[in-house]
Amino acid sequence: MSLTKKSRGNLPIVGTQKQELATDLLSENLRRRKPEPMGAVLRKAGYSIEQSKRPSDITNSVTFQQLLEKKLGDKFLLNKHKKLIDAGRLEKFIFPNAVSDAEIRETINGVKGGKLIKIVRNPQWARAYYMVPDNITQTKVLELAYKLKRYLGNDVPEGDDGYTEEIRAVIVRIRKVLPPAGQ
Numbered sequence: 001m002s003l004t005k006k007s008r009g010n011l012p013i014v015g016t017q018k019q020e021l022a023t024d025l026l027s028e029n030l031r032r033r034k035p036e037p038m039g040a041v042l043r044k045a046g047y048s049i050e051q052s053k054r055p056s057d058i059t060n061s062v063t064f065q066q067l068l069e070k071k072l073g074d075k076f077l078l079n080k081h082k083k084l085i086d087a088g089r090l091e092k093f094i095f096p097n098a099v100s101d102a103e104i105r106e107t108i109n110g111v112k113g114g115k116l117i118k119i120v121r122n123p124q125w126a127r128a129y130y131m132v133p134d135n136i137t138q139t140k141v142l143e144l145a146y147k148l149k150r151y152l153g154n155d156v157p158e159g160d161d162g163y164t165e166e167i168r169a170v171i172v173r174i175r176k177v178l179p180p181a182g183q
Helices: 015-029 036-042 055-059 063-070 074-084 101-109 135-148 163-179
Strands: 002-006 012-014 089-097 113-122 125-133
Touching: 002 089, 012 055, 012 089, 036 055, 036 074, 055 063, 055 125, 089 101, 101 113, 101 125
Parallel strands: none
Antiparallel strands: 002 012, 089 125, 113 125
Protein backbone atom coordinates (compact mmCIF):
# COMPACT_ATOMS: atom_id res chain seq x y z
CA MET A 1 0.00 0.00 0.00
CA SER A 2 1.14 3.51 -0.66
CA LEU A 3 0.45 6.78 1.05
CA THR A 4 -0.61 9.50 -1.32
CA LYS A 5 -1.72 12.70 0.40
CA LYS A 6 -3.33 13.89 3.56
CA SER A 7 -7.11 13.85 3.71
CA ARG A 8 -9.48 15.47 6.14
CA GLY A 9 -8.30 15.28 9.72
CA ASN A 10 -4.67 14.73 8.64
CA LEU A 11 -5.35 11.05 8.05
CA PRO A 12 -3.41 9.71 5.08
CA ILE A 13 -5.26 8.44 2.03
CA VAL A 14 -4.16 4.84 1.63
CA GLY A 15 -4.77 3.37 -1.79
CA THR A 16 -4.00 -0.11 -3.00
CA GLN A 17 -1.40 -0.55 -5.72
CA LYS A 18 -4.22 -1.35 -8.15
CA GLN A 19 -6.07 1.85 -7.22
CA GLU A 20 -2.91 3.93 -7.57
CA LEU A 21 -2.10 2.38 -10.95
CA ALA A 22 -5.70 2.69 -12.13
CA THR A 23 -5.82 6.43 -11.34
CA ASP A 24 -2.47 6.94 -13.10
CA LEU A 25 -3.66 5.02 -16.16
CA LEU A 26 -7.02 6.81 -16.15
CA SER A 27 -5.31 10.20 -16.02
CA GLU A 28 -3.12 9.23 -19.01
CA ASN A 29 -6.08 7.68 -20.84
CA LEU A 30 -8.14 10.87 -20.61
CA ARG A 31 -5.37 12.79 -22.38
CA ARG A 32 -5.48 10.51 -25.43
CA ARG A 33 -7.25 11.40 -28.64
CA LYS A 34 -9.23 8.12 -28.44
CA PRO A 35 -9.49 7.04 -24.79
CA GLU A 36 -10.04 3.39 -23.93
CA PRO A 37 -13.14 2.21 -22.05
CA MET A 38 -12.88 2.28 -18.27
CA GLY A 39 -12.99 -1.53 -18.08
CA ALA A 40 -9.87 -1.80 -20.26
CA VAL A 41 -8.06 0.71 -18.06
CA LEU A 42 -8.97 -1.28 -14.94
CA ARG A 43 -7.79 -4.55 -16.53
CA LYS A 44 -4.41 -2.91 -17.30
CA ALA A 45 -4.22 -1.89 -13.64
CA GLY A 46 -4.54 -5.51 -12.59
CA TYR A 47 -8.25 -5.83 -11.85
CA SER A 48 -9.99 -9.04 -12.92
CA ILE A 49 -12.23 -9.25 -15.97
CA GLU A 50 -15.22 -9.67 -13.65
CA GLN A 51 -14.33 -6.53 -11.67
CA SER A 52 -13.67 -4.53 -14.85
CA LYS A 53 -17.18 -5.33 -16.10
CA ARG A 54 -18.53 -3.21 -13.22
CA PRO A 55 -16.13 -0.24 -13.10
CA SER A 56 -18.43 1.82 -10.89
CA ASP A 57 -17.90 -0.65 -8.03
CA ILE A 58 -14.24 0.42 -8.06
CA THR A 59 -14.43 4.04 -9.20
CA ASN A 60 -17.19 5.04 -6.77
CA SER A 61 -15.18 4.08 -3.72
CA VAL A 62 -14.14 6.97 -1.46
CA THR A 63 -10.44 6.10 -1.72
CA PHE A 64 -10.50 5.87 -5.52
CA GLN A 65 -12.28 9.24 -5.72
CA GLN A 66 -9.68 10.81 -3.41
CA LEU A 67 -6.83 9.39 -5.49
CA LEU A 68 -8.52 10.61 -8.67
CA GLU A 69 -8.89 14.09 -7.16
CA LYS A 70 -5.14 14.12 -6.63
CA LYS A 71 -4.48 13.26 -10.30
CA LEU A 72 -7.31 15.23 -11.92
CA GLY A 73 -8.19 17.87 -9.36
CA ASP A 74 -10.20 21.00 -10.01
CA LYS A 75 -7.08 23.12 -10.49
CA PHE A 76 -5.72 20.80 -13.20
CA LEU A 77 -9.09 20.65 -14.97
CA LEU A 78 -9.58 24.41 -14.80
CA ASN A 79 -6.13 25.06 -16.30
CA LYS A 80 -6.80 22.58 -19.12
CA HIS A 81 -10.24 24.09 -19.69
CA LYS A 82 -8.75 27.60 -19.97
CA LYS A 83 -6.26 26.39 -22.59
CA LEU A 84 -8.93 24.61 -24.62
CA ILE A 85 -11.32 27.55 -24.55
CA ASP A 86 -8.72 29.46 -26.59
CA ALA A 87 -7.80 26.49 -28.82
CA GLY A 88 -6.57 27.31 -32.30
CA ARG A 89 -5.55 25.42 -35.39
CA LEU A 90 -2.86 26.03 -37.98
CA GLU A 91 -4.03 26.89 -41.47
CA LYS A 92 -2.19 27.76 -44.67
CA PHE A 93 -3.08 29.63 -47.83
CA ILE A 94 -1.12 29.95 -51.06
CA PHE A 95 -0.90 33.35 -52.72
CA PRO A 96 0.63 34.24 -56.09
CA ASN A 97 4.25 35.29 -55.58
CA ALA A 98 3.42 38.78 -56.86
CA VAL A 99 1.40 39.49 -53.69
CA SER A 100 3.48 41.45 -51.17
CA ASP A 101 4.02 40.42 -47.55
CA ALA A 102 2.06 43.49 -46.47
CA GLU A 103 -0.93 42.43 -48.60
CA ILE A 104 -0.74 38.89 -47.26
CA ARG A 105 -0.55 40.19 -43.68
CA GLU A 106 -3.58 42.44 -44.30
CA THR A 107 -5.55 39.56 -45.82
CA ILE A 108 -4.77 37.15 -42.97
CA ASN A 109 -5.51 39.80 -40.35
CA GLY A 110 -8.89 40.22 -42.06
CA VAL A 111 -9.77 36.62 -41.21
CA LYS A 112 -11.75 36.62 -37.96
CA GLY A 113 -9.31 35.60 -35.23
CA GLY A 114 -6.54 35.05 -37.81
CA LYS A 115 -2.94 35.54 -36.68
CA LEU A 116 -0.13 35.29 -39.21
CA ILE A 117 2.68 32.94 -38.18
CA LYS A 118 5.02 33.08 -41.17
CA ILE A 119 5.25 33.45 -44.94
CA VAL A 120 7.28 31.05 -47.08
CA ARG A 121 8.12 32.02 -50.65
CA ASN A 122 9.40 30.32 -53.77
CA PRO A 123 9.51 31.64 -57.38
CA GLN A 124 5.86 30.69 -58.06
CA TRP A 125 3.98 31.28 -54.81
CA ALA A 126 3.91 32.60 -51.28
CA ARG A 127 2.46 30.32 -48.61
CA ALA A 128 1.05 31.99 -45.50
CA TYR A 129 0.78 29.98 -42.28
CA TYR A 130 -1.67 31.38 -39.75
CA MET A 131 -3.65 30.43 -36.66
CA VAL A 132 -7.42 30.64 -36.43
CA PRO A 133 -9.75 29.73 -33.56
CA ASP A 134 -10.59 26.01 -33.44
CA ASN A 135 -14.35 26.48 -33.27
CA ILE A 136 -15.11 22.77 -32.92
CA THR A 137 -12.91 22.36 -29.84
CA GLN A 138 -14.09 25.64 -28.36
CA THR A 139 -17.74 24.66 -28.88
CA LYS A 140 -17.21 21.30 -27.16
CA VAL A 141 -15.48 23.00 -24.22
CA LEU A 142 -18.28 25.55 -23.87
CA GLU A 143 -20.92 22.83 -24.12
CA LEU A 144 -19.18 20.90 -21.35
CA ALA A 145 -18.99 24.04 -19.21
CA TYR A 146 -22.71 24.71 -19.70
CA LYS A 147 -23.53 21.09 -18.86
CA LEU A 148 -21.44 21.25 -15.71
CA LYS A 149 -23.23 24.41 -14.68
CA ARG A 150 -26.52 22.66 -15.51
CA TYR A 151 -27.53 25.28 -18.07
CA LEU A 152 -28.35 22.65 -20.67
CA GLY A 153 -31.11 20.95 -18.72
CA ASN A 154 -34.76 21.66 -19.35
CA ASP A 155 -35.14 24.49 -16.88
CA VAL A 156 -33.88 28.04 -17.25
CA PRO A 157 -32.50 29.54 -14.03
CA GLU A 158 -35.18 31.60 -12.36
CA GLY A 159 -35.59 33.92 -9.42
CA ASP A 160 -32.90 35.94 -7.70
CA ASP A 161 -29.98 33.83 -8.86
CA GLY A 162 -27.70 36.66 -10.02
CA TYR A 163 -28.23 36.02 -13.73
CA THR A 164 -28.82 39.00 -15.95
CA GLU A 165 -31.50 38.95 -18.62
CA GLU A 166 -28.77 38.73 -21.27
CA ILE A 167 -27.38 35.54 -19.71
CA ARG A 168 -30.87 34.07 -19.51
CA ALA A 169 -31.42 34.87 -23.20
CA VAL A 170 -28.10 33.21 -24.14
CA ILE A 171 -29.05 30.10 -22.15
CA VAL A 172 -32.39 29.90 -23.96
CA ARG A 173 -30.68 30.28 -27.37
CA ILE A 174 -28.10 27.60 -26.52
CA ARG A 175 -30.81 25.17 -25.47
CA LYS A 176 -32.52 25.64 -28.83
CA VAL A 177 -29.30 24.64 -30.62
CA LEU A 178 -27.77 21.96 -28.37
CA PRO A 179 -29.40 18.70 -27.32
CA PRO A 180 -30.51 18.29 -23.71
CA ALA A 181 -27.86 17.14 -21.23
CA GLY A 182 -27.24 13.43 -21.27
CA GLN A 183 -28.20 12.87 -24.93
